Amino acid sequence: MPTQNIHIAIVEDDNEIRQTLNLIIDGSAGFSCKYAFPDGESALASIGNLPLDIVLMDIDLPGKSGIAVTRQLKRENPELDIIMLTVQSDDDSIFESLCAGASGYLLKDTSPAELLVHIREVYDGGAPMSNSIARRIINSFRVIDNPLSDRETEILKMLSKGLNYKEIAHEVFLSPHTVKTHIKNIYAKLHVGNRAEAIYKALKQKLI
Amino acid sequence: MPTQNIHIAIVEDDNEIRQTLNLIIDGSAGFSCKYAFPDGESALASIGNLPLDIVLMDIDLPGKSGIAVTRQLKRENPELDIIMLTVQSDDDSIFESLCAGASGYLLKDTSPAELLVHIREVYDGGAPMSNSIARRIINSFRVIDNPLSDRETEILKMLSKGLNYKEIAHEVFLSPHTVKTHIKNIYAKLHVGNRAEAIYKALKQKLI
């Protein structure tokens, strides 16, 4: 029993790549690719009224960048899945794309067969990434080291919620003086001089 | 020409699963699995002296959790790659595992054939994840929306660096009063009442 076709559009400025992708995808069983755009503006103008499941998006486009186009498309069509298909493999491109709402990130050295597999993965709720990209993403989660004691971490979390000395003291059944001492020690360990910087550093280093 | 075997260890408390995995992996060409541990303590005691490439780690272990074991293993053997292989699919388990240093996250419904593919992916520098896991990770990057003006964002960033009114005013060539007004507006937009909470929310929502 044949499943329903997955409807795909392409945004890619290189004519040859665009047409080749179009032919490959549209010619594969289970996939339909009736729309291809050479730039973001034309894609934004048309997509939204179209019955699409997935968009393949290049990043380096004339005019609006593929990341900006992704952001806007996702704002207007939250259900649409967008897969970045690009040569860019720098951290900025990757993380900005994900923040913009991309559901996958593939490098252009991906083979046509793999591409089709990955499109189906996205259709099935996955989030395919080229190997090197996936590793970069999960490395971004790594924690360096945590110099804070459990008590200090607990108090720092409350600080980040906006509580003051007295409120924290009440929460943890301590004297406000003790809370203050802990916070001073936290500042020393994080090499900061106030709450704002402490919370910034702690979040950046995933301490809280 | 045969490539070198990938050397694998298993940490898994369920005897049947552990032995089955062991047999499947060790019986596959290109893979070697000579070590299997029923708990984290025994794994920590032995691994480190062993010539291993990859460890498959369960999360729900007797005693130390697989996440804690992962953290310690990675601290002592940064080069070792650890793949979580678990039934846990809650956000906390996923993100804590990644923060602890896992290089992949697979659910136990992964087929043996896929498992071998994924082990090789990790060996080749990738970071395989089960479909639903990958999507959760990617979604964690999504930006909701940014209610702040450019000026406000600029000032909020300086706040997070620990600058006070006067210092910020000096940086942006404004009166300290104006800076204060901006900050008050930021608090209103973020529905917070102080710096700590503002920075926490802003970072959580990726506004800065």
Added chain:
DNA sequence: TTGGAAATACCTCTTATGGGCGATTGACGC
């Protein structure tokens, strides 16, 4: 057993912060 964290508690002093007010100017949209 001794040294070092961690956790606990207190004091004083100066400065920064946040709340509550008001006000003008210049874009931009409708």
Added chain:
DNA sequence: GCGTCAATCGCCCATAAGAGGTATTTCCAA
């Protein structure tokens, strides 16, 4: 042309925060 909003500047005041101390207890590891 009118309203809205960002951006700018201002004042007063109560309180919170941070910088400087000192000190005790507990517990773990060297």
